[in-house]
Amino acid sequence: MTHPETNVETFRWGDGKLEMIDQRLLPADFCYVACTSAAETAEAIRKMVVRGAPAIGVAAAFGVALEALRCKSQSQEEFSSSLHSGIALLAASRPTAVNLFWALERMQQLWHEQRGQANAIIAERLQEEALAIYREDIRINREIGRLGAELLPQNGRILTHCNAGALATAGYGTALGVIRAAVNSGKNISVIAGETRPFLQGARLTAWELQRDNIPITLITDNMAGFLMKRGEIDGVIVGADRVTANGDVVNKIGTYILAVLAKQHHLPFYIACPISTLDPATATGNEVQIEERSPAEVTGFGNSQWAPAGIKVRNPAFDITPAGLVSALITEKGIVEKPDREKIAALLCA
Numbered sequence: 001m002t003h004p005e006t007n008v009e010t011f012r013w014g015d016g017k018l019e020m021i022d023q024r025l026l027p028a029d030f031c032y033v034a035c036t037s038a039a040e041t042a043e044a045i046r047k048m049v050v051r052g053a054p055a056i057g058v059a060a061a062f063g064v065a066l067e068a069l070r071c072k073s074q075s076q077e078e079f080s081s082s083l084h085s086g087i088a089l090l091a092a093s094r095p096t097a098v099n100l101f102w103a104l105e106r107m108q109q110l111w112h113e114q115r116g117q118a119n120a121i122i123a124e125r126l127q128e129e130a131l132a133i134y135r136e137d138i139r140i141n142r143e144i145g146r147l148g149a150e151l152l153p154q155n156g157r158i159l160t161h162c163n164a165g166a167l168a169t170a171g172y173g174t175a176l177g178v179i180r181a182a183v184n185s186g187k188n189i190s191v192i193a194g195e196t197r198p199f200l201q202g203a204r205l206t207a208w209e210l211q212r213d214n215i216p217i218t219l220i221t222d223n224m225a226g227f228l229m230k231r232g233e234i235d236g237v238i239v240g241a242d243r244v245t246a247n248g249d250v251v252n253k254i255g256t257y258i259l260a261v262l263a264k265q266h267h268l269p270f271y272i273a274c275p276i277s278t279l280d281p282a283t284a285t286g287n288e289v290q291i292e293e294r295s296p297a298e299v300t301g302f303g304n305s306q307w308a309p310a311g312i313k314v315r316n317p318a319f320d321i322t323p324a325g326l327v328s329a330l331i332t333e334k335g336i337v338e339k340p341d342r343e344k345i346a347a348l349l350c351a
Contacts, residue, residue, distance in 0.1 A: 007212045008166035010055060011062070011134065016069050018062040020050045023167055027208040038067035038086025045093040045100075048199065052168020053242040053278055054137050057099030060090045061130040064107040068123035079119045083111065096251060096292045096319050097242040098280045103133055137170035140275045140333040144174055145181030148238070148273055148331040152178065155188045156235040159225060162196045162253035163205035164240025164273065174240040174273040176209065178331060183215055190216035192234060196253060197222055198298045198316065222255055229266040237263045238331075241274040248324030248340035249286030254317055260326035269328040276332050281349055286321030294318050 012019040012032060018041065019032040033049050035041040041063030044050055050059045067086035071079050087104055094100060110129045114122045152158065158179060162168075165176030173180060182189045191210055196202035203219055210217040220228065228234050237259055243251040250256070250272050263270040283289060296314035301307055308314075330337040334351050337344045 008171065008209050010050070010167055010169070010171050011058065013062060013131065013134070016066070018059070018066060020044060020059065021167065022049050023051060023205060024048055026167075026204050035063065036066055037070050038063040039089055041066060042086075042089040042093040045090070051201070052163060053097035053099040053240065054141070054169040054174065054275060055167070056094060056097050057103035057277065058130075058134050058137055058170050060093075060100050061103040061107050061133045063090050064104065064111075065123070065127040065130040068111075068119070068126045072119040072123040074119065076119065079122075094292060095290045097278075099242075099275075099277050102277045106133065134170045137275070138172050141169050141172040141174055141177045142181070143333040144273050144275065144331055145172065145177035145179075147333075147336055148178030148271065149182035149185055149187070151269070151271060151329065151331070151336070152182045152187060152189060152238075153235055157190050157192055157233060159192045159194065159228075159234045159237045159259065160206060161194045161202060161222075161237075161239045161256055161259055163201040163209065165206060165209045167205050167209055168240060174275070174331075175238045175271075176206065178238055178271075178273050179210075179215065180213065190218070192218050192220060192228065194220055194222045194225060194255065194259075196255060198302070200302065201253070222258075225259055226262045226266075229262055229268060234266075234268060236269040236271065238271040238273060241272050241278050242319060243283070243286075243289060244272070244274060244279045244330065244340075244345070245283045245286050245289065246281045246345055247285050247342045248327060248330070248345055250322040250324070250327060251286055251289050251291075251319050252322065254320045257320040257322045257326075260322045263328075264326055270326060271329050271331055272327055273331040276334055276349070279332075279345060279349060281345065286323070289319075289321065291320075292318040 018035045022033045071082040165173035193202040193206045207219050241250050241252045260270050294316045299314045299316050324340050330340045
């Protein structure tokens with residue numbers, strides 16, 4: 001499962017197992033974690049072996065397929081119970097990214113359509129559906145990249161946040177897919193990556209990924225963005241999304257909202273790149289989204305290093321909410337929506 005134009009293979013599937021790059025260890029170590037059940041996949045999602053909304057959705061789909069393969073020799077009643085339990089574990093692994101629930105719903109629908117079939121046939125169909133979701137994600141990301149590349153200048157320095165690249169998807173990327181497509185089209189694009197505290201997805205993952213693909217990148221700490229914008233050293237901002245609500249509010253990695261405000265202050269475009277599966281028409285605004293709070297340990301240190309005093313009170317929300325009014329354009333596989341709002345989101349979903 002390799003992909004031209006990027007040297008990153010996020011997932012490997014075969015022999016009844018799903019292998020995923022362990023993103024907790026990059027860039028110091030490169031290895032794959034193997035999962036053979038829904039429970040193992042859910043644990044990998046929860047512990048951030050894999051992260052990024054589209055990648056979580058793909059992993060969850062494979063998790064359902066793994067559970068079906070694992071239990072196909074059971075009685076139909078036991079098989080059904082195991083699948084229900086596995087899907088529940090996957091659904092509880094991370095609450096904010098809507099792609100997780102989108103993928104699980106799609107897998108459940110197929111399962112229900114196959115009711116009455118032999119377990120082995122259901123398992124085979126679920127495996128085929130997971131692979132279809134995986135392949136569709138790459139195709140969709142390439143289309144997002146193609147469309148979004150037209151928005152970027154011929155020569156530009158583009159700021160990004162967190163990691164919305166191959167590592168966050170099935171293998172090409174949303175925000176970084178736009179950058180890849182622009183570079184491949186001949187544009188002179190360089191990337192400025194914020195480190196993305198506290199889990200350092202920008203410093204560890206985006207920097208690693210773009211270096212492997214020979215795309216020029218400069219790493220900064222998160223609190224340097226405003227200074228560089230004021231000096232005219234940033235030409236635009238592009239990030240991914242974990243959820244876009246019905247009114248166009250964007251839920252994304254903590255720190256995104258700050259960049260959107262800064263971009264508006266400095267008259268810079270602020271783009272969101274995401275697949276249609278990230279849109280959540282059932283949720284009216286970003287204020288209704290459950291924001292995941294993660295372990296205090298992610299803030300007080302990293303790895304074996306601890307820099308905060310023991311027992312200090314910590315807040316660690318993993319995501320924030322950017323109001324739709326701060327978004328210059330939403331880039332999806334179905335088209336570009338400038339200044340998204342409720343009516344434009346509804347029209348996009350019906351397209």
